[in-house]
Amino acid sequence: MKTKRILLGSVAVLGVSGAYAADLPTKKAVPIEYVRICTTYGAGFFYIPGTDTCLRLSGRARFEYGVQGPYNRNPGTATGVGSGDYSGYRGLARINLDARTKTDYGTLRAFLRLEAASRTGIPTFHSTTQIRIGNAYSGTGVDAFGRVQQYFNTDKAFVQFAGFTAGRASSFFDFYAHDFEMIGATAGSDAASTNLVAYTATLGNGFSATLSMEDPSFRRTPIFSAQAAAVTAAAAGNSTAGIFAQTNSLTPIFVGYSADGLPTGVGFVDLIERNRMPDFVGVLRYDQPWGSAQISAAVHELNVGNAALGTFVGTNLGAALSNTNQRGIGRTPTEYGWAVQGGVKINLPFIAPGDTLYLQGAYVNGAQLYAGVSAQPGSYIQAVAGIQGAGFTPFFTDAVLNPFTNKMALSE
Structure with missing residues (x-):
């Protein structure tokens, strides 16, 4: 009899709980904001969710290989960067961000282009331009000096508005x-x-x-x-x-x-x-x-x-x-x-x-x-x-x- 009372009491409690749950208000799910295509500025643009700004994300990956036959294998200099190399390589990564927003005074645009690269091989293939303006430095290893170079470059970073352009x-x-x-x-x-x-x-x-x-x-x-x-x-x-x-x-x-x-x-x-x-x-x-x-x-x-x-x-x-x-x-x-x-x-x-x-x-x-x-x-x-x-x-x-x-x- 004691066991039956316990089971019946459990059923009653479950029934009451179910009734209360049915009476509680339900919360609607937040609507999903899908990415919308922006056709105002050409192909590839989309609206940044929650804003009126259109953005285009693009980039590229590039590989280069060069080969030349050296005259001899003499070291050339004390650093050993003379003759003897046959191959040179470069891998280049580029990322572009183009953001545009309509205003009462015209389009406000911000553009950013970042580049990163790895160059190895023939010493005379090294990008001394990058060294001169501080984008890259040569490797310092005995067999890497002049043959290994990594660099990062802010190629573009400018704002345009109402005829003005400012930046890089x-x-x-x-x-x-x-x-x-x-x-x-x-x-x-x-x-x-x-x-x-x-x-x-x-x-x-x-x-x-x-x-x-x-x-x-x-x-x-x-x-x-x-x-x-x-x-x-x-x-x-x-x-x-x-x-x-x-x-x-x-x-x-x-x-x-x-x-x-x-x-x-x-x-x-x-x-x-x-x-x-x-x-x-x-x-x-x-x-x-x-x-x-x-x-x-x-x-x-x-x-x-x-x-x-x-x-x-x-x-x-x-x-x-x-x-x-x-x-x-x-x-x-x-x-x-x-x-x-x-x-x-x-x-x-x-x-x-x-x-x-x-x-x-x-x-x-x-x-x-x-x-x-x-x-x-x-x-x-x-x-x-x-x-x-x-x-x-x-x-x-x-x-x-x-x-x-x-x-x-x-x-x-």
Whole structure:
């Protein structure tokens, strides 16, 4: 009887519990917000959930392989980066983020492109451009120096709104640019990106005009000095120390004279360029269904540091040179280089979708990189002998300091 009461009581409790549960209010599930396609800005965009911002995520993976037969297997240098390598490799990863939002004043756009790469193999295949601007450094192992390199690069990071562009982007001076090279096997190349702030005005009928203020660091070739020769020799031997030797770039000029006007002593000037004035770029562009045309112009400041006082050698009018009796070593006058360029792009869809033909020409004075001409000793250091052949040392510098006048002579 006691057992029956317990079982009946359990049934009663279960029944009451079920009745109460049925009377409780139920909570509806939160509706799922599916990703919506955004067609306003072209294919590939979607709305970021909970916002009115459209985003496109893209990228690529790329592999390169190069082979060359060396002349011999001699070590070449003390670091062992001479001949003997047959193969070179590079793997490249790229990620693009393009975000756009409609506003009452136009489209607000933010764009980001990140790149990472791994390069190994033939020492002369190494990307010294990446070393020069701080994206990468060579491996330090005995058998890795000059043969292993990892790098990470913020290739693009800019914002566009109401005609303004600000951030890291392609120079507005460029028309056709950014060729694909595994190594700097040619005598010249362009700067892929620079830091800038610009305004573009739409003039109608396909015409637009842009005024851009750009970072000179990525368009700079060093003022020629004797130190540049040491850097060239170090770069040929893959010496990282030599590549950075221009931190003490002093060049001699004549500062002491005899009674009859002959030079009898020298002083030294610091030739490292400082970031003082930005490069100014102006562009007039014309876009039509058949293609595009563009005229560009740029102004590029050339400057050097002060005289290195107390480093004089020789005499002046018979007396030992000093800070008080040296002559001709005042502040080197600032010069301004310039560049002009014209180009035409013709669309050729009848050959294949996306095919185009570019024709362009440039003339520069004291602004070599605007013409795509770089310099091995500094600037965007290139391995001009990366593929077996007779290498040479191209001193394509922006200017040369005249040791007699203490003035810069601009290169054309």
